[in-house]
Amino acid sequence: MDPTGLALPPLTAAFVFGLLGGAHCIGMCGGIMSALTFAVPPSLRHPARLGALVMGYNAGRILSYTLAGSLAASLGSLVTLAPGMRTALQLIAAVMLALMALYIADLWKGLRRVEGLGRALWRYLEPVGRGLLPVVRVPQAVALGAVWGWLPCGLVYSMLAWSMASADPGRGAALMAAFGLGTLPALVATGLAARQLQGLVRHRATRLMAAAMILSFATWQAAGALGF
Numbered sequence: 001m002d003p004t005g006l007a008l009p010p011l012t013a014a015f016v017f018g019l020l021g022g023a024h025c026i027g028m029c030g031g032i033m034s035a036l037t038f039a040v041p042p043s044l045r046h047p048a049r050l051g052a053l054v055m056g057y058n059a060g061r062i063l064s065y066t067l068a069g070s071l072a073a074s075l076g077s078l079v080t081l082a083p084g085m086r087t088a089l090q091l092i093a094a095v096m097l098a099l100m101a102l103y104i105a106d107l108w109k110g111l112r113r114v115e116g117l118g119r120a121l122w123r124y125l126e127p128v129g130r131g132l133l134p135v136v137r138v139p140q141a142v143a144l145g146a147v148w149g150w151l152p153c154g155l156v157y158s159m160l161a162w163s164m165a166s167a168d169p170g171r172g173a174a175l176m177a178a179f180g181l182g183t184l185p186a187l188v189a190t191g192l193a194a195r196q197l198q199g200l201v202r203h204r205a206t207r208l209m210a211a212a213m214i215l216s217f218a219t220w221q222a223a224g225a226l227g228f
Contacts, residue, residue, distance in 0.1 A: 010171075011178040013217060014159065017097075018182020020210030021104055021155050036144070039134050053101035054188055056138040060145025061187075062180035065156065066173045068149070069163040073172025076164035086167065090225035097218035100158035105211035111154035118152035125150050149180075 036057060040050065069155040102108040129147040132140050159179045163172035 008196065010129065011174055012174045014178040015182040016160075016212055017100075017159065017210075017217075018179040020206065020213065021100070021139040031213045036135060036141075040136065041134070044136055052138050053135060053141045056141030056147065057135075057145035058180075058184055058187055060147075061149040062145075062184070063142075064146045064149025064181065065127040065159075065176040065180040068156075068160060069176025070173035072160045072164040073169045075168050076167040076172070077169070079164075080167045086165075087225050089161075089165040089167070091222060094159040094218045094225065096158040096161040096224035097214055100155055101211040101215035101218065103154060104207050104214065106207065107211070111158070114157050115152040115159070118150070122152055123151060152154060 029168055035160060040053065052139070096114075098112045099108070099114075103111040125147050129144055132144045132147070135141050135144055156179075159176060165177045166172050168174065
């Protein structure tokens with residue numbers, strides 16, 4: 001058994017985590033998405049242009065996730081050179097996934113404290129993002145999305161812990177790209193006002209199903225790391 005979870009379909013798992021974590025994404029980024037959409041001048045606010053801008057924002061965001069996954073895994077590859085550190089990273093990743101499950105289920109919000117780790121970086125990036133407004137062209141949208149991808153987010157940090165535990169830059173990048181693609185439906189729906197999908201991902205049953213799936217995966221990963 002590969003205790004990082006990469007012997008199973010890990011990209012599928014990462015995609016599903018992003019998909020079912022959509023309720024959190026709407027709460028965290030939905031307001032940003034709506035604000036960016038409505039900031040487009042009325043004369044340019046036709047469906048084709050709005051759709052292109054929404055996809056541009058999200059393409060930039062996913063590119064940043066992919067880069068972060070590669071960087072985290074590169075760090076993991078260095079850390080695991082020390083004896084016993086691979087197992088430690090795998091256990092940390094399992095704990096972070098379990099905390100993510102509790103967060104998504106609205107059972108415990110302590111993961112928000114982890115978001116504070118990225119606020120120092122965000123203070124420098126936020127003015128860069130503001131300088132790109134108002135967005136009227138797709139390249140602007142991609143650039144702003146790339147900045148937005150570094151917004152402090154406990155859900156993203158949980159996935160980065162998993163990427164770090166993979167200790168392989170290519171795998172780490174792929175995991176975060178799959179996760180980012182999973183978050184896409186919820187955020188595209190928010191940007192284009194698809195209320196049916198927003199309602200589905202916010203539904204209590206959906207959140208509990210997502211939490212149960214993530215928690216079971218975290219348990220499996222921890223068991224593998226400990227050799228069970």
